[in-house]
Amino acid sequence: MTAALQAYALEASGGDLRVLRYEADVRLAVGRVLRDLGLPDGADVALLADAAQKLTSTGELGEEVTAALAAAGYLVRRPVLEIGGHGLVLDEATVASAASAVSGARAVVTVGSGTVTDLGKAVAPAGVLLVAVQSAPSVNGFADSLSVLVRGGAKSTTPTRWPDALLIDADALDRSPARLVAAGVGDAVAIGCSGADWLLASALQGTQADAAALVPIRDAVARLAAGAHAPGAMPALVDALTVGGLIIGALGTTAPLSGNEHLLSHILDMSAMAQDQPHDLHGAQVGVATVLSAALWDVALSDGLVRLAPGSAYPDDLEERVSEVWSRVDASGHLGATCAANVERKRALWQGGDGLAPGVLAEVRAQLVTPEAIVGTLRAWGAPTRLRELTPAVDAETARWALSALPFMRDRLTLADLLVVGGAWTDEFLDKVIARAESAGGGL
Ligand SMILES: [Zn+2]
Incomplete structure (x- = not known):
């Protein structure tokens, strides 16, 4: 199915979503994917993840992606996201603080499920590479150019941008919570x-x-x-x-x-x-x-x-x-x-x-x-x-x-x-x- 999805992704996104891979261990290929997308050695990469532990067969997804980026020669920063009693909520303040935390980075990598992915789409500016590493099959909003944001206390679906690459890690999905x-x-x-x-x-x-x-x-x-x-x-x-x-x-x-x-x-x-x-x-x-x-x-x-x-x-x-x-x-x-x-x-x-x-x-x-x-x-x-x-x-x-x-x-x-x-x-x-x-x- 991956070959068919990859072709469909290119067509549906008008060429924006260039890489769509669903494979075991694709998390470990994140550095190679960025290199193929044109990111030079030593570039600054901001990684966004929520606080939840996302297990794989060999460790924790966010840590493994961080290590894979560093091993590929990138400088990784991992800003701390503000997470309240209702979990990560994409209200105006959270989006603004994440936008300033990733500012200046040449690439943004998100690790997580729907909310973190939506945040990446909302804060990665045009011209900055965006790679989404999907950790769970929880919602259909990964492969699209919209984010669900909270504005004035109400959720609203907002046009944002496509990721350049969507990496669906089969190993993490197989271990994602049943809920x-x-x-x-x-x-x-x-x-x-x-x-x-x-x-x-x-x-x-x-x-x-x-x-x-x-x-x-x-x-x-x-x-x-x-x-x-x-x-x-x-x-x-x-x-x-x-x-x-x-x-x-x-x-x-x-x-x-x-x-x-x-x-x-x-x-x-x-x-x-x-x-x-x-x-x-x-x-x-x-x-x-x-x-x-x-x-x-x-x-x-x-x-x-x-x-x-x-x-x-x-x-x-x-x-x-x-x-x-x-x-x-x-x-x-x-x-x-x-x-x-x-x-x-x-x-x-x-x-x-x-x-x-x-x-x-x-x-x-x-x-x-x-x-x-x-x-x-x-x-x-x-x-x-x-x-x-x-x-x-x-x-x-x-x-x-x-x-x-x-x-x-x-x-x-x-x-x-x-x-x-x-x-x-x-x-x-x-x-x-x-x-x-x-x-x-x-x-x-
Ligand atoms: Zn839905």
């Missing part, structure tokens, strides 16, 4: 309904979406159904996540891989952050939310709700509904105002006045995976399938609220918007969705 592996599977299964949300949104906002672009990721994720103990399980997961990242990078938007299930995960994050509580890993939340999102599509399709009368538009009381939803977690009205502005952008992009074009329904159906199949894949990797199985558990009341908030948070249009416009986004409908998810082994 991180399960989270990667959760992030990957999102394609079981995110593609449907994307195609629907394109139809309702008059934008281009090519369903054929999703074939490689759908094929790669289908291979995960065999589970964690099947032969070739880890390469299949690496494939699914890397192809997913490359599609996001090539299209320049997370939308095809990020529909209602990602909105639900972001809502759980924002609710937890607003109350200064911890929340589970991105992928763990996304996997559980994908079961609910698949149930949402299933109920809406079987009840004949995926339709649109000509002349339909968002309801007049949209802004009040947004404020009311967010007043539950933020009485100050600050989150409500932020989300109302996001939702207003979505309303401005609405082009659904002519109803749903013929053919959209069939195209959307072709993207969908059943809630049962998603639960099957998650269980085959030991990933949670219900909101109460997350760490910490999400209680039933919060879960219902988060589900009801889906159309009232971001400017991303999904099936939930169509249901709001059609007057079908009701407590009774959400009860049916939860019951459908629970019948499949997911839900609250």
Whole structure:
């Protein structure tokens, strides 16, 4: 798969992501990779890693990469990153201090999983080489040109840059914590309904979406159904996540891989952050939310709700509904105002006045995976399938609220918007969705 991925990486990144290797011991080749990218002997290299120990068969990943760089003749500095009670959080202060810590270096090397990789993309200036050494298969955001940063207390996906090289160390991945592996599977299964949300949104906002672009990721994720103990399980997961990242990078938007299930995960994050509580890993939340999102599509399709009368538009009381939803977690009205502005952008992009074009329904159906199949894949990797199985558990009341908030948070249009416009986004409908998810082994 590596040869195919390498060619795909070059194409998807327009030539920016020049090296993509998934091999045992590739961590030890980091000096050679930098040399091949043109970094001269004796150059100054800044290495960014979080505090977690990342074990390999021969030692600790960050230490081994540091030693390999020194052995290749580079001067390595390893700035200390500020890590608080919530782990490494890429807020304005952290990004600014990391940017100043790497300033002047000729190359930046990151060692770690999603957050450290995103930090490297955010702080390595254009013209400075960036090499990402991936330590775990926890998320699909390695092979792309975006970073998830925290701005004004809210996570936002921000265009940054491609790494010049992505080194996926098979030895470290095989030893990465089971929770991180399960989270990667959760992030990957999102394609079981995110593609449907994307195609629907394109139809309702008059934008281009090519369903054929999703074939490689759908094929790669289908291979995960065999589970964690099947032969070739880890390469299949690496494939699914890397192809997913490359599609996001090539299209320049997370939308095809990020529909209602990602909105639900972001809502759980924002609710937890607003109350200064911890929340589970991105992928763990996304996997559980994908079961609910698949149930949402299933109920809406079987009840004949995926339709649109000509002349339909968002309801007049949209802004009040947004404020009311967010007043539950933020009485100050600050989150409500932020989300109302996001939702207003979505309303401005609405082009659904002519109803749903013929053919959209069939195209959307072709993207969908059943809630049962998603639960099957998650269980085959030991990933949670219900909101109460997350760490910490999400209680039933919060879960219902988060589900009801889906159309009232971001400017991303999904099936939930169509249901709001059609007057079908009701407590009774959400009860049916939860019951459908629970019948499949997911839900609250
Ligand atoms: Zn994701």
